[in-house]
Every structure is written in C-alpha cells, then in structure tokens.
Amino acid sequence: MRDLALVDSFGGTDADNDDILLKAFEDHEAYQDILKFKKFLVIGKKGSGKTAIFKKIITTRADDTFSYGHTFSDYPWHFHQQQAKAGIPNDEKFTHSWKYLILISLSKIILNQDNSLPFNDESREAMSKLEAFIVDAYGSRDPDLTQVFNPQREIRLKPHFELNFKILKAGASAESISIADLPTVIQEVNAQLMKLVLASLNPEHKYFIAFDQLDLGFDNKADDYISRLIGLLLAGRDINIAAKNAQVKFLVTVFLRDDIYNVLRFEDKNKITENFMSLIEWDTPRTTKTLKSLMEKIFSIVASDIDIEQDVKWSDIFNETREMPGHQSKYDHIKDRTYLRPRDMIKFANSALAKFKERLNSPASNTQDDKRKIDNIDIHSARHEYSEYFLREIDDEVHKHFPEYEKFLDVLRAVGTWQFEKSTFEIVLSQIFSKSDKTSSEALEELYDYSFIGFYKAGGSGYGGSEYVFKYRDSRASFSHASTRFRIHPGLIEVLGLKKV
Template sequence: MSNTIFSLSGFDSFGDVAAEDDAVLNYFLATKAVENIEKNSVFMALGRKGTGKTALVRYFTEGAGVGQASKSLNLRGYPWNVHAARMDHGASPIEAYVSSWKYLIAVELASLVLSHRDSWKSLSSKTLTKFLNDNYGGTNPDLSEILRPQRLALSKLSFNPSVMGNALGGIDLERSGKDHRFGLELNALSGSIMSAVVEVAKDTGQNHIKLHFDELDQGMSTLEDDRAHMLIGLVLAAREVRRGSGSGGVEVTPVVYLRTDLWDELQFSDKNKISQTLALNIVWNGDNLLELVEARLQSKLGAGVSWSDVAESDLMRGSQRKWDHILARTFLRPRDVIHFLNIILAEAKKRAVEPTHFTNQDIINSRDEYSQYLKRELDDEIGSHWPQWEEAVQALSTISTITFGRGEFEQEYSRRKSRLNKISDDDALALLYRFSVIGYQRRSGYGGSSWAFQYTDPEAGWDNGASRFKVHPGLKEYAKLREKRGND
C-alpha cells in the first residue's frame, strides 16, 4: 500500500451495472474498441451482454468532438411489426429489408445534419426540411414513426427521384406481394436524401457522421425468421451506406451493436467476411478491467489511488490474490465486476471498521448473492435459446461437484428432461459451453491439461469428444457445488 491511507467508507459504489444508468463518461477508458470505431475501420460491435456496447454508444454520442456528429438510435420498443410490413418482395428473403433500412438511415442522417446550428446556410437543408415536414410534420421524426406512413409525399420542392426514367410523385410504403418496384423506388429516394445530407454536412463542417444502433435485442424472446431477416437487412444496409460514404470528404457510418449470441444465429453469405474484416469483438481482460476499476476509484477518491490501496494484501485460500479470485467468478465483463464489487463494498461497510478495506471474509460473504446474480444474467441470455435450461442446472446441482464427467451429466439430465425440452444430452453440453456455463478439459502435448471456456478462449471451439467438464466458478454457490478432492 502507499503511504496515503484511503478508506471506502465514503465510497458510494463502483457504478451502475447498466451503462445507460451510469455516469460512464467520468471514467470511460479509451479502449481499442473506441479507436477502431473512430477510425471508421469497423461498422459492427459484437459483444456478450454486459461487455460495454451501450457504454461505447454513450461515449460517442455524449462526447462527440469538433467536426463529428453522432446519434444514438435506441431500438427498445421499436415497432418491428410495422417494419415487417415494409418488405421488398422483389428481393431475396435475406435482402428483403435492406431498402427500408437504408431509407430509415437516410432520414435519421437528414435529421442529424439539420440539427446543426448552421444548417440553414446550406441550400440542401431547405430540400431536406421540406421533405421531413411534408411527411413527418417536423425535422426530428421519432424513430418509431419513420416507416409508419402509408405513403411518402414527394414534390419538386423536396425530392423528385425517378425510376427507369419515370419521375415518382410519391411512394406507397404499403404494397401487395405482387408489386416488385418497392425497393427500386425507396432506394432512389434514399439516394436523393443521402446526396442532400452530404451537401449539408460539407457546408456545416460535419466531416464524420455516425448513427449508433443499440438495444436491438430488447423485447426479443426468440429470433424468428422475419426478425432475423430484418437484422440481416440492417447489417447489409449499414455496410452499403458506409461503402457509399467519403464523397466530398464526409464519412458516414452507421454502427450496429449486437449481442454475440444473436450474431451467431444469423445466416447469410457475407457474414464471415464481415466478421473477419468489419466487425469488432468487444473483449476485456484482467488488466483493462483493473484499469476500469481504478479509474472509478480515482474519480471519487483522488488521483493515484489503486486497487492495492483499498484491498488488504493477504491471499485468499489457495494462494489466490483477491483480484484474481473476483475475476475468476466473472465472465470478464465490466457488468459482472461492477456488480460483484458493489456487493463486496456493502459487506465491508457492515463491519464499520476504519479504514474500510476489502478483506477475504468480505469477498467470501458476497459470493452467494453474486452467484444468484450471475444465474439471473444467464437466464436472460440462455432463456430465449433454451427455455428449459434450468433442467441442466438441476442436473449439475445433483452431481454436486464443480468438475464432472459426461456420463454423470447424461444420467442426471435425462432424469430431469421434460417433454417440452427438445435439447439432447450432447446439444445441452454444447449450449452450456457456448454460454460459458461449463468448460471442458483440454489435454496438452506435454501430459498436462487445462480448462477451455468460451469466454476466455473463443478460438478453442467446442470439442464434441470432451469427457471431463468444469462448471464456471461463479455458479458454484448457486448450484451448491463443492470441489472434488484428489481430482483435477
């Protein structure tokens, strides 16, 4: 510890678990994710729930610099049923919603550039303003209303695009399945709007414009085909808009933030190419999570304070450092670390001893409550993919040890498997691994072994032939598991 004595008695919390409720900009770390999005090298940010996607959105929309314009589009409560009716029947199912998303993006960009205080100086602003006023009654339409009109009004004073030499006097958004002109007409209008957007942006010095699509998973219980096709349509539309930007020195990038498990379920031809070159996987490790925690400590206790100033130095059982013990029970997500630390903080304050520091016993006393939290988090993530996953947890609890064999699981799972549960033994283990509920034992070439978990070693992949498994330590208390002596 340093010579200065710090106490946590007046420290209220390490922050809110949900980034939308947290004063995140007070201690946001400029991670590699920020750099990649700023440089326009990616247009997708993928991460598990709690990895900081919404924190990134807030960073860009609340801290935009000179020459930058960013807007967050929160799709919580979005009228997906209305969007489903704006289908392009002339396109393949995978591309059926690309044109509607491109139009929505164009309208949001128009609203964004018109919000600049000097937008009135641009001639193109009059055209955009006329179009938005005619169709939405103002220049800042609600996201949920953009695709709701039955017909879009066009005029020579707003936009007058043409398709195959024929000028469009208006565009009907409600079409029968036999009318295949929808995509052509909507794309022509979107192109006209985008051209005007670029002109206004140039005239007002907005050189970097970003739209951030967040909360795409809200209200989603299952990923049905129409929703999957709409999500794919958004990804493809965002890529097309990004490709077409850069004219006149104006970069336009819609950024799509999506949960990794949803991305894994989407199937389309360019997915792998996007994953490899245009998508960012938000990952954390012990070092940058510690930086995050220390940044929060310093924002409230003063510059220079570190973890060692607030945690006693004695080791946990098994010669494990306190920080490592905490990390081992998380999925290496800010959400988990913050929640665990807030529980430990409450335990430390109960002792009413000054200076208030974290002790081994504070951490031990916090594990039950934290384990309950982690199980609830997994319910939210796994439930939509496997509603009966609790039956697998019950099987693990009955086995009662943190490590187990394939045969033990198959026996206990089959006893608890209900009629509605269609997940086989093998698929159950694969799903538990996919969400890092379990890891499998991996042998090395030197006679040793290690545990492979999806969240720490995603490149390892699932091993169908694995025979030994380990439950994530964070679930040990919830499932009432014990270590297996003399083994593993």
C-alpha cells in the same frame, strides 16, 4: 485511496443509468475507433460495455459533434417488416429500408441540430430541397422516426426527386406514393437523398447515427430477424463508404452481441469483420484491455469525488499481499467468477465493499484482516450474494431460448460437486429429469452453450497445457462431445450449493 469506508459503491452495472461507467470507457479502442471514423461495428458479449460506448456517443455534447441513437425496445418492427424489397436475395431485402431510415435520421440532425448549416451555397441549395421533401413527407422538419414507415402515410416524390416513374406499379401516382409502395422506388429515392444529405453536411463537423439493443427479440431461427440485421450492417457499410468518399465525417455505427454476429452468414461478412469491426473483450489474448485496468479507472473516478487522489490502483483497494485459496490473487479469484464482463466485476467489487464495511463495524473483527483494504474474508462473504446475482443475470439471457434450463440446473445441484464426470451426469439426469427429451450429450452441450459448464481439454506436445474450455471465453469454441469431464462455472458454486472438490 485514503479511506475506503467513505465509498458508497463503485458505481452501477447498468450503462443506461451510471455516469461512472460511461467515463471509464473514454480510452477504449472501440470508442476511439468510432471517434476516428475507422470502424463502425462494435461486437461484444452482453454486459461487455457496448451500451456504455453507445451512450457515450449519443450523449456527447459539443458545438461540432452531433448524434442520434436508435434503440429498438419500442421500435415498430411490424412497419419495417413491410418494407422488405421483393425479388432480391434475403441478405439484401432490408438494406434499402435501413438506408432510408438512416438518411431520414441524418436529415433530422441537419435540419434541427447543427446551427452551422448551411455553411456554403451548395449546402444551402441541398438543405432547401431536403427540407421541402421532409416537411412534405412527414409534416414537420423534425419527424418522429418511429413513424417513418407508417403505412398510413404517403410521401410526395415530385417535385423533390427526379425518378424513373415507369417503375411504379399500375395505379400508383407519379406525384406521390404510399409507404406500402415505397420499396418499388426506394433505391432511387435513397440515391437522391444521399446526394442531398452529404452535400448539406459541414465537412469540419462530426455526425453519428448509432444503433443499439438489436438483441431484443433475438431468434436465431427467424429468417426475417437475421435478414434485418444483415441489411443494417450492409446499409451502414455502404453509407459510411459514401460519406468517406464525399469527405464528410459521418458514421453509422452498430452495436451487436458477438453470439448473434457469429450466426450471421452473408457475402462480404469477412471483409466487414477484418476492416470495420471492433471487438470489446477483457482479459483475452486478443486484447490488452483488462477488467483490472477498467476497475482502476472506476476507482479513480470514485476517489476524485471524495479525495484529491486521482490514480487508484487495484492493490490500493484489495489486499493482494495475502493470497486466496489455491494461491490465487484476489483479482483472479473474482475474475474467474465472472463472464469477463464489467458488470460482473463491478457487482462483485460492490458486494465485497459492503462486506468490508460490515467487518469494520463488527466488534468481532479479526485483527489479521486489513482494516484499510478489502481482504480475504470480505471476498468469501461476498460470494453468495454475488452468486445469486450471477444466476439472475443468466436467467435474463437464457430463459427465452433454453426454457428448461432450471431443470438441468437441478441436475447439476444433485450432482453436488464443482467438477464431475459425464457418467455421473447421465445417472443423475435419469433420476432427476427422466422425462427430458434431450440426451445427456445434448443437455451438456446446451449447458455449455450458455456457459453454465465448461469441458476438459487435455493438453499435448506443442499445444499448451490442459484447460477447461468455456463458451464465454471464446464464443467461437465448439462443444466437444468426446469430453468426459466437466466443470461448473465458479460463479454458480454458492447458488447451486456445490462442493469444490
């Protein structure tokens, strides 16, 4: 890059509000798998880039591509809760209500977005029946999807569907049914809706219904929450298989945090994992994707706004001819202070950029430091601001599920060093937080579960070298109660005032 001082920032950390981040994900395999209708489930840790791909899907505008995105910050879960189908296993009790919501969402696209429809006589007949049902049920061909399960609503079944009305409960009309009674016939209604929507679609066009922000209100002890998520995954899989069999390009796609997916237990989970799941990871043995390559895309996008240069490498921004302490490259030094998430890397890079620009404007600037690139002193200067950001990020995720974590952080502050022995932690815990209802092992395990700390794992013959194991690197790695040596995440060193000894 010709003049780094002209760069304001390397973009934002929030995919909801940053176009640069959206552009940077265009070649990610998870995004490409969706566009190719190969996989529908995208799994990754918070901040890994799921929402960037979700936004990319739902904001793409083309004459042959249509989408609708569901986010659940304002979704009326209490209405959906009432749609649980009684008398069937928990894993499946919400599957049919999810299918209904998906099919109504696709109907909205068919009736209001794709101007190529109807594209033949079969499509015309199916659309006519579909429109009649939607207008009759919701008063408009463009219904408000947050009101799909409003219990005050009734939907007419005749003459739109040919159902076995003997299954209706006593007192219910064969002409119409209340939303409260919909679970009694929803399986049959979905079957008829499925035929109509799939027959309506243009086989040359692409259609997507996407679900994000499913972690809002996450509680791994709430059975209904777990059942709803399982129901969505099963509904998405079934509809996607039906669409493929009908030879139309329609995909239900779901974005979910990896720690939430890991706690789900249901039949066929392994089949979904093996055949329909894309994993968003960075710098792990399971992927070729690195945060460095992502940042290089971001650098190039930023450079194109101020320069003719398009292909910007990491070493064009950071002076990698000088090592950081411990003989680390600047990339590894920064990466170790992240949760291997784009948002963390972008935040650190922006903080370092700001310190670089401050250095250029300072008359006391050291001539040893590179005047064209971010150098060691800029990295050091950025660490405290970044460390405060990092703790705030953790707080956003942890405070609901681990409300006493701040008291345990006080214990780590009092320990005072980056690496510590279990015996030291036990002594300080008894002094700082004597009223804790957790044993030292329980406290360490909880700190590990949220990646505040990692435990030492000794290497051995044939098993590779020794290492510190952190949950953020592998969400499936369990805590070792046998370990006696621990390390605090490097991103917390400054904010906790620790010594690196």
